[in-house]
Amino acid sequence: MESVELVDVLKALADPIRLRMIQQLVDGDPHSKSSQFWGFEIQKSTLAHHFKTLREAGVTRTIVEGRNHWIQLRRAELDAKFPGLIDALTGHTTA
Amino acid sequence: MESVELVDVLKALADPIRLRMIQQLVDGDPHSKSSQFWGFEIQKSTLAHHFKTLREAGVTRTIVEGRNHWIQLRRAELDAKFPGLIDALTGHTTA
DNA sequence: AGCATAGTTCGATGGACGTCGAACTATATC
């Protein structure tokens, strides 16, 4: 996590799909990777690609439970390293 | 400015050069576009490309004074539309 | 007018990226 750079986080989030993903993940809870949950009209291989991009950028972690995978925002680490960033990117825009 | 989308701002700032640019512009004052000011080791055509990218994303404005051009962060508009974003991207990284 | 300077625009190039289908891995169920 120490090696996570801001510019790489921004690259990861500068995509409409992935930006909406973290906005849905902002509550900090693990969410299913099942495509039904997200409502994107993309193939599951593309979905997996976006999950990987977020994880490799240090934005999310993956939890595996048997056949089911969960994705979770690394809220605490991100807030510690980039204070205010997640808040600014997720819904507090018009508040 | 109403049509400025968050994802497009992120695309504009998800580049090492342009991220450093807005970090130098964060004081809100106009800064010379002269390459000496920035200290990047890139050609002036590339510099102009980055200026254009920031401007078209709604992040900066350009002020022309005779032969000299100035670039300025659109601080107030960005703060109004994306509260906390500029703060989060400029300098609070290691604090 | 002639020349220098500040900055942009254009065309080309190489690399990165989003998307997809197909193949693959791994777990669950019968």
Next chain:
DNA sequence: GATATAGTTCGACGTCCATCGAACTATGCT
């Protein structure tokens, strides 16, 4: 073991983008 299901990986394809050099525009200066 056989089959189904969840999700990833791989290869290909097309598009976008950062970079550069050269040409261009426009202002200032002599």
